[in-house]
Amino acid sequence: MxxxxxxxxxxxxxxxxxxxxxxxxxxxxxxxxxxxxxxxxxxxxxxxxxxxxxxxxxxxxxxxxxxxxxxxxxxxxxxxxxxxxxxxxxxxxxxxxxxxxxxxxxxxxxxxxxxxxxxxxxxxxxxxxxxxxxxxxxxxDAYAGDEVRETYLARLVEGSWTGTMNLTEPQAGTDLGAIRTTATPNGDGSWSITGQKIFITWGDHDVAENIVHLVLARTPDAPAGAKGLSLFVAPKFLVEPDGSLGARNAVTTVSVEHKLGIHGSPTCVLAYDGATGYLVGEVGGGLAGMFVMMNSARLGMGHQGIGLAERAYQQASAYATARLQGPVPGRPDGTAIAEHPDVRRLLLSMSSSISAMRALAVYVGDLFDRADDADNPQLAEFFVPILKGWASEEAVRIASDGIQVHGGMGFIEETGAAQHYRDARIIPIYEGTTAIQSNDLVGRKTVRNQGETARRMFDLARAAVATLAGSDEPVARRTAERLERAVAAADRATVAVVGFGASPRDAHAVSVDYLWLLALVAGGWMHALIVAATLAHDGRDADDERRLTEADFFGAHQLAHAHALAESVAAGEIG
Amino acid sequence: MxxxxxxxxxxxxxxxxxxxxxxxxxxxxxxxxxxxxxxxxxxxxxxxxxxxxxxxxxxxxxxxxxxxxxxxxxxxxxxxxxxxxxxxxxxxxxxxxxxxxxxxxxxxxxxxxxxxxxxxxxxxxxxxxxxxxxxxxxxxDAYAGDEVRETYLARLVEGSWTGTMNLTEPQAGTDLGAIRTTATPNGDGSWSITGQKIFITWGDHDVAENIVHLVLARTPDAPAGAKGLSLFVAPKFLVEPDGSLGARNAVTTVSVEHKLGIHGSPTCVLAYDGATGYLVGEVGGGLAGMFVMMNSARLGMGHQGIGLAERAYQQASAYATARLQGPVPGRPDGTAIAEHPDVRRLLLSMSSSISAMRALAVYVGDLFDRADDADNPQLAEFFVPILKGWASEEAVRIASDGIQVHGGMGFIEETGAAQHYRDARIIPIYEGTTAIQSNDLVGRKTVRNQGETARRMFDLARAAVATLAGSDEPVARRTAERLERAVAAADRATVAVVGFGASPRDAHAVSVDYLWLLALVAGGWMHALIVAATLAHDGRDADDERRLTEADFFGAHQLAHAHALAESVAAGEIG
CATH class of the missing domain: 1.10.540.10 (Acyl-CoA dehydrogenase/oxidase, N-terminal domain)
Structure with a gap:
């Protein structure tokens, strides 16, 4: 049912x-x-x-x-x-x-x-x-030649065809260099692709006329590893010169996976058996092209985490407002469970994180929109793994807390809370696991420039601290004080991480803690900006009060952990 | 499949x-x-x-x-x-x-x-x-009269009949005072029970000859609320004077719930329509009897959390040891993913918590076994909500991390990791949610005696610190130092919680943080005892090294959060 x-x-x-x-x-x-x-x-x-x-x-x-x-x-x-x-x-x-x-x-x-x-x-x-x-x-748009652009791009943009991303093979997950799918030239400008790809999201379906697979494959005599990979488009149905659909390409749907969640999304095993494909970009330049798609998907996964968390929160909040239970301290005549202190804590723990993540998503969008400003692209790229890692892990936590708010009813599938918990669990895995995001953040984006971008972020957060520190509003002062301490902890952790440059096992062993610490700082910073905007209002409405409460909660329950995370980071690999 | x-x-x-x-x-x-x-x-x-x-x-x-x-x-x-x-x-x-x-x-x-x-x-x-x-x-055993003992107890002990616990009704979950099921005397010593009970675990099944329901119900003219509840046994099949099974009792299985997990356990809606029951204990004394069962079940849920976490860990560890992926820092030729720094971190985060929880379960058992010693029962009861709350939440976290270790394969149901994640999610809910455990810990077991039992626990933890503080072994010294700081944080938090005596909303709003803080202290203390026992060995084998590494990891990654939790506790209710 x-x-x-x-x-x-x-x-x-x-x-x-x-x-x-x-x-x-x-x-x-x-x-x-x-x-x-x-x-x-x-x-x-x-x-x-x-x-x-x-x-x-x-x-x-x-x-x-x-x-x-x-x-x-x-x-x-x-x-x-x-x-x-x-x-x-x-x-x-x-x-x-x-x-x-x-x-x-x-x-x-x-x-x-x-x-x-x-x-x-x-x-x-x-x-x-x-x-x-x-x-x-x-x-x-970034890498395709004219013919591929003309044949495929317009149809993708209008939505009549859909696109997929074909990286993973049974022996090649995170390690793309192990990809074995081959592409050999047909002599007519097209290529012949053979191999098996797994975990292909929306790899086959019936909602659009055609499906365009973007496939990483290895060309003849290509070097081993990731440098030997090239990128191809291979449609489900071949396209005639007039743009109409022709014969079925040699791509077969072997199976659709039986997954924990997102059942509505067809996750396919695809077999390429001499399927016709067309090169995108240079031979050997496959990873660069695929990473344009991957980075877009990572940002999208940040949005997915926020959206899923919000839906789980709305469902839990609605249940808690409707469900009456007995007397609790301060409510002797009984009340909706939303007023029970611990349920209220759970709901606030959800909404206060969602508000912070949503603000960060807009901020990152703003950085991308203003990419002409010199430093913005670097800062925007810095936040992509943070947003993806943070929102995906928080989606899992918030969906889990959503079940908890429902009590026993949350464990019954008909209630619907369990679906969010099952659906959310994929987000920290696909488009790069949380560890992959964290290693990207630590390795390419922090150690490589000696923590310069991280410190730029901290300076921006400190500027927000400065605007609140002298406020008459106690929540503003507390937020400033907590954020300042968290930034100091993040600063220490950055020194530790940069110091691990010569000891990359240490850096990779603590990268998730480092990402989490920076996510908390980003969240506290976003709340500081929200508080400042709220205080600029004449008078306060219910939304203003909620925003102050969320900032206060985030500070007391999340920013408080910054010091502990810095301590974990400093410890390096254990054992 | x-x-x-x-x-x-x-x-x-x-x-x-x-x-x-x-x-x-x-x-x-x-x-x-x-x-x-x-x-x-x-x-x-x-x-x-x-x-x-x-x-x-x-x-x-x-x-x-x-x-x-x-x-x-x-x-x-x-x-x-x-x-x-x-x-x-x-x-x-x-x-x-x-x-x-x-x-x-x-x-x-x-x-x-x-x-x-x-x-x-x-x-x-x-x-x-x-x-x-x-x-x-x-x-x-604690409350039944001779007739019920003779008729039911022996069959339950041999296992030929099984027992169930019937508390919850649609309008009465955590708030047992809202129970509406009635029991009216039949005049022959038996009672007639009418009402609907939900979430009855193993409420109907085919693995044993008979099922004995222990039912909370309201007698005629009973006072409102929990004081009006009495306890009854009502069998699925009535029992003849010679002990043989007679007619089916008027208890109907309305449905079996479609749950997120533990599918193998039948969770039933039972309808009592004048079912024959027998009083256990005094009229109006139902809660006392049911709480004997409930407390036993809470301890059992602690064990369930540990067991489920261990199974999820074993599965993740086996996968990580078998799954080969590409080169990582320190392993340039590629290796099993168990040697990747972040996978190793995840596995250690699982095993280090399990080892601590297992030790605490044995310690609590030891306290119950030595109940003749004056202070032990009070201390044992103090740890029941901690063990139940901690192990149940950790089971969810560890099962989730177990999926993460599997990467994309973890999200595929056939892998089996997802089952643990689905199964675990009920443990923080049934037999009293984590908030109920926490309110029990804070209210009845901490505020009521001004933190005396909590401080007894801290003194015992400090004694373990003292045995390690001067050790030659760096892990021992670090463990002592981290545990000492965590105990100090817990001490501060206890003062704060006791100070909330007149402000119970504050106490209930932070009770889960308080429970978690005490669980971390208990875990650090258990690791300190394990380290001390390990150091007493002549030489060290692989198990000894593993135990030291787990203690070090728990200290760096878990005990580090004690200060933050104390800060959250001190904040009281937000907004």
Whole structure:
């Protein structure tokens, strides 16, 4: 029996607040040189939110219950998915987020952050479909030659075809250098691809006319390891010169995996048996192209973590507000469990993290939108693993706490809380595990420049401390004091990590703790900015009070752990 | 498709070490006045472990895949469960743990801790069946009159009948005072019970001849709230004067829940429609009797958390040892992922907590076994919520990390790691949520005696610090230093909690943080005792080295958080 999908209320007003008040002016107008305003962006999110809540969100539990089935070698998605995707394309949502250079509308990254949360809150299994398409659009836009651009890019941008990312093989997960799939030239400009790829998200389905696989493969006489990999597009159906669909390509759907969660997303084993493909970029340059797609997907996974956490939170909050139980201290006549001190603590622990992560996602979008400013791209890239790692682990924790709020009912599948817990568990794994994000943060982004970017982040956080330190508002002063201590701990940890340069095992053994520490600092910093924006209001409404309470909670319960994490980092590898 | 159940290796040698070396002599001999020795106890665990690994563990994945079905109103358990339970009874394992006063063998609590881990590691869904029977045995042994003892107790002890605990109703979860099920006297000494009970674990099944329900119900004219509740036994099949089974009692299995995990355990909705029951204890004294069962179950849930965590750890460790991936720092030629720094960190984070929890379970057993010593019962009861809360939350975390170690394979159900993650999620909920454990710890066991028991625990931990502080072994010195700081933090937090006496909302808002802080101190203390026992060896073997590494890891990664938790506790309720 399928659970009833919980209702979903897109948090559009929160984005309005972030767009207008938190980051020093209208970030949307800044990103678009005034072509769009924050008000326009809020209108976009309102429209997307209505579509998400009405069309996509109700399919979340159905996708979980029905999953994907393979019939005569073709994957068939859950009832309603095909129609919902068609409506999404019809409404222009796929093109809206695609870059202008690729023929899309090019909504700025700050708006894409909001859309990413909304789609994934509504239905993470379905949202993966066009999240991957967008990643492929970025990769083709950056590296594809004219013919591939003309044949594939326009169809991907309009959404009539979807894109997949083919990296993993049974013996090659994190270690891409172990990939064995081969591509040999056919002599006519096309290539012949042979090998097996696993864990291919939306690798086969029935929601679009064609599927474009972006495949890492090894060319003849290529060097061993990752340097020998090249990138190819290989469609499910071959494309005739006039752009119409031709014969089925030699790509077979071997199976669809039976997974813990995101059942609505078809995770495929694909067999390439001399499938026709076309080179993207240079021979041997495959990783560079794939990493454009991967980086886009990592940012998208940060949004997915936030969205899934928000949906789990909304469901838990609704249950706790409706569920009456007996007397507790301060509420002798009995009350909704949302007023019980520990349930209130759990709900605050969820919402205070979500608010911080959402703000960080907008901030990172703002950095990408202002990539012309000298230091912003480096800082933006610095935050990608932090956002992905933090939001994915927090999604798991928050979905778990969502079950806890429901008590015994949370363990019953019909309640729907359990689906979020199952769905969330993949986010810390795919598009690079939390350890991979952490090693990226520590290795390429911290040790390599002696902690320079990290210290830039700390300076920005300290600037936020300075704006709050003398405030009349106790929450502001406490937030400043806690953030200052956390930044000091992060500074110490950065010195330790940079010092591990000659001892990379130590650096890799503590990289997850380091990422977590920087995520807490980022979160405290975001709360400091939110508090400052709140204090600028004349008078306070309920949202202002909630924001102060969330900042205070985050400080007392999360920032407090910064020192401990710095101690763990300093310890290096144990044993 | 069912996953292959992972192999299970019972950690009997660890119990031997704990029984003989860690707690000041042979705890088994001490508990039994020399009737049994640690060597005997190890033999018992060896035999149980063989049975668990060979008979019960292979059914774990089958129970998950097959669950329980209801056929013609009767619940049927998964294939193999009935035969495994019959073999367990035949081997005498149910009677082995039942107290001598009830006709059992009365194995000491230190041995029951080991058995509890082993049964639950092998198959937590199945182990719940006789864990609940034992809880009922304790309740009947304490409160039942002669007739109920004669009719029911012997059959429960031999295992031919099983016991259940009937508290929850749709409107009455944590708040037992809201129970509405009624019991009215029939005039012949029996009572007529009417109402609906939900979440009844092993409430109906086919593995034993009869099922004895222990039911909380409200008698006519009883006062409102919990004081109006009385306790009854109501069998599935009525019992004739000669002890044979008679007619079916008026208890109907309405449904079996569709749960996130422990599918092999039938969780039932039971409808009582004038069912015949028999009073246990005094009218109005129901809670006292039920709490004997509940306390036994809470201790059992601590063991379940440890067992489930150990099984998840063994599976992750086996995968990481077998799975080869590419080069990492310090291992340029590639290696099993168990040698990758972050995977090694994850595995150590699992094993170092399990070792500490296992030691605490034996220590608490030792306190119960030596209940004649004046202060021990109070200290033992103090640790029950800590062990239950800590082990249940750690089981969830460790099962989640177990998935992470598997990477993408962990998300595929056939791998089996996901089952542990789904199964574990109920432990922090049933037999009292983590908040209920924490409120018990803070309210009844800390505030009520002004922190006296807590400080007794801290004094014992400080004594362990003293034995290590001057050691030549750096791990010993670090462990002493970290534990000393953690105890100081716990001391401060206790002052704060006791100070919340007049502000119980504050106390309840931070009670989970307080429990966690005390669990970390208990864990650090257990590691200190283990280090001391290890250093007493002549030379060091691999187990000794592992124990030192686990202590060092627990100190650097877990004890480090004690200060932060004390800060969270001191903050009280936020907002």
């Amino acid at each position: 399928a659970a009833q999908s919980s209702p979903y209320t897109p948090p559009v007003a929160e984005y309005g607040f972030l767009y207008r008040e938190v980051f020093g002016g209208d970030v949307v107008a800044r990103a678009t040189s005034g072509a769009l305003s924050a008000d326009d962006a809020v209108d976009v999110l309102e429209a997307a939110g209505d579509f998400a809540a009405e069309v996509i969100a109700p399919l979340n539990a159905i996708g979980d219950a029905e999953g994907t089935v393979v019939v005569d070698g073709d994957a068939r998605t859950a009832p309603g998915f095909k129609e919902a995707y068609a409506a999404l394309v019809e409404a222009g949502w796929v093109a809206a987020e695609a870059p202008e250079s690729a023929g899309g509308e090019g909504l700025p990254a700050v708006v894409q952050a909001g859309l990413g949360e909304i789609w994934n809150a509504a239905n993470p299994a379905l949202a993966l479909c066009w999240m991957l398409t967008h990643g492929q659009i970025h990769a083709l | 069912a996953a292959q159940s992972s192999p299970y290796t019972p950690p009997v040698a660890e119990y031997g070490f704990l029984y003989r070396e860690v707690f000041g002599g042979d705890v088994v001999a001490r508990a039994t006045s020399g009737a049994l020795s640690a060597d005997d106890a190890v033999d018992v665990l060896e035999a149980a472990g063989d049975f668990a690994a060979e008979v019960i563990a292979p059914l774990n994945a089958i129970g998950d895949a097959e669950g329980t079905v209801v056929v013609d109103g009767d619940a049927r358990t998964a294939p193999g469960f009935k035969e495994a339970y019959a073999a367990l009874v035949e081997a005498g394992w149910v009677a082995a743990e039942a107290p001598e006063s009830a006709g059992g063998e009365g194995l000491p609590a230190v041995v029951q801790a080991g058995l509890g881990e082993i049964w639950n590691a092998a198959n937590p869904a199945l182990a719940l069946c006789w864990m609940l029977t034992h809880g009922q045995i304790h309740a009947l």
